[in-house]
Amino acid sequence: MIVGDSISNGYEGDHTWRHRFWQWSQQQQWPAKFVGPLTGTAKPEDPHPPVAPAPRKRVQPEASEPDPHQFTGVYAKDVDAAFSNGGSAHYAMWGRQLGQDVKTIKPVMDGLKAKQQLPDVLLVELGFNDIGWRGAGVGLVDTMRHFINQARAANPNVAIALANVPHRTTLGGANPQLPQRITDYNAALAKATPTWDTDTSPVALVDLDGALGCDPNATTCATTYDGLHPNPLGEYRIAAAFGAVLHKKFGIGSESPRVPGTVPDRQIGPPTGLAFDGTQQGVTVTWPKVFGAHAYDVQWRDITTDKEAAWHGADRGPWPATSFNRWDQSWQFNNEPYDGHTYQVRVRATSGGLKSPWSEPVSGVAHPSTAGPPTTLTVNAGTGWVDLAWTPPTGPHTDTINRYALWAYDEDTPTVVSRVIGYKPSARTAHVTGLTPGHHYRVFMCTWNAAGEGKPRIANTVVPN
Incomplete structure (x- = not known):
């Protein structure tokens, strides 16, 4: 079973490295059955109109697991039919974190066991999202140890090919600590992996970082389409990295996978029928x-x-x-x-x-049918908070207002971070907390109706003390 994040899940239209690995398994006449609760790539979002911000105080419960419908995207049109019609099972999801899979890997494997599909080999590619978006570092190695223990609780004899985390190309001034955190984690993982290896449940390290070979100071990478996710060449490289470990460490197959000398990039056509x-x-x-x-x-x-x-x-x-x-x-x-x-x-x-x-x-x-902004908007600042008061607009479409939207722009952050808060159409005042003292906030307020968001009323810039 392949366990991973977007690098392994792929996006609609991709071959994915999973397909290239599957092809190698077929060439080796290795009687492999790929299992997992998912079968597709990440599906493009369906088109929809703009969505109004939820009313304040309405807390949506966080789903324990993503909707599996998100991962029903199809593969490249020329993938092997046997792969897309039964060989593509996996457990990889766009945005997935190792910290999430620690809690789910045993239940997933137990569920597969009930179907007589208990994995005896795991190919694991996780960790970038923990480091990149959650700020994890060397401590993530301990999380990986817990993951392995949970997998072994479901199958004490499972073999695990464990990938390190690839560097991505530069993000400019954003997330400047990312390259060093990845470097430190990979070094700690390489040191820890041999201590997890046992005769009954072997664990081997896959150098995914080396396979993709992206320079964190560069702006492009030959194996990716965006500095992180694999392009067709990258897909072959990842498959080869995992396959080489399975062959050399676990004795699977007669030879390691080979990467073609040239791999054409895929093409996308222009939109039509606007x-x-x-x-x-x-x-x-x-x-x-x-x-x-x-x-x-x-x-x-x-x-x-x-x-x-x-x-x-x-x-x-x-x-x-x-x-x-x-x-x-x-x-x-x-x-x-x-x-x-x-x-x-x-x-x-x-x-x-x-x-x-x-x-x-x-x-x-253009003949917009949105409503106008509040007639007046006043803002007063206090210690880390602002109070607002407004009067409702009059004129066309104002009888259809179903939401007020407050925009609070922090002008003292590099990317002008904004907060958007929704209020019921009956609201006339608001109290916003959690603002940074000394920062300059530009406050806007708009109305929403079924047609969308109208233009804003802009208040004076305020500075919470």
Whole structure:
């Protein structure tokens, strides 16, 4: 059973390294049956309109496990039929942490045992999300030890091929401690792994970091499409790293996997069939999903008075404009759209650094049916808090307001971190706590209705003391 995170799960349209490893197992005539509760890749998000922030004090219970429907994405169109129709079982999920799987690996293995599918070999690729997003370091080695103990509780004789954590390319000024934390963890893991190895339950280290070979100071990596997740070459490299360990350490197969000399990169085509709707937030564009696209870049321009106006990017800082096949123009950063103006939009599909050509543009006239902002908005600051009071708007569509949204921008953080808080339509005041004393906060308030989010009322900048 392959146990991992997004590196092993893959995204719709990928072959995945799991497929390349499966191919090697078939070539070796190794009677391997791949098991696990999942079978697919990560599925692209379904298109949907903008979502209003939940009302304050409404706490949504956190799901104990992700919805398995998220992992029903299909593979590249040329994968072996025997793989996609029965050989692709796994236990790898996008965003997964080792700390989560410590709690679930035994129940998952017990469930498979009840189906006569108890794994006798685990291929484990976990840890990046713990280090990258949770700040873990050398202490994660102890978490891995607990994971192994839990797996052995389900099968005392399980063999485990254990990958270290790959470095990713630079994130610039974001997460500057990440490279050293990965280096320190990998060194500690290499030292600990031999102490976990037993005659009945062998454990061997897989050098995933070396297989991908990404430089944390570089901006690109030949084995990935985004600095971390494997491209077609990276998929072969990871499969070869695991296969070599299984062959050399566990005596499986007649030879280690080979990496082809050349591996063509996959291609994605441009979006087609764009449709414009000006009646919601003012500019809504939809299009059929592009197979293999992870996200979409969007450019727009106001051509009301200039048919050759410059294009504006709709990306959100380092993130693409949208992760699914719909884009709704927001007031943020530009205060667009304006009622009665004519807008033109074009889209391209992306997969990390891989980008399609731009689509043919689509045009339309904006007639938003959102409501206006509060008529007045006052803000007073205290010790780590602000108090707000507002009066409801009047005019078109204000009888359909179903939410107020408060935006609090911390202007003293490098990326202008914002908080968005929802309030019921009957609310007229708010008390916001947890703000950083001495920081400058720009406070906006918008209204929401079924059409989306209207433009904001902007209060004066305040500084909690």
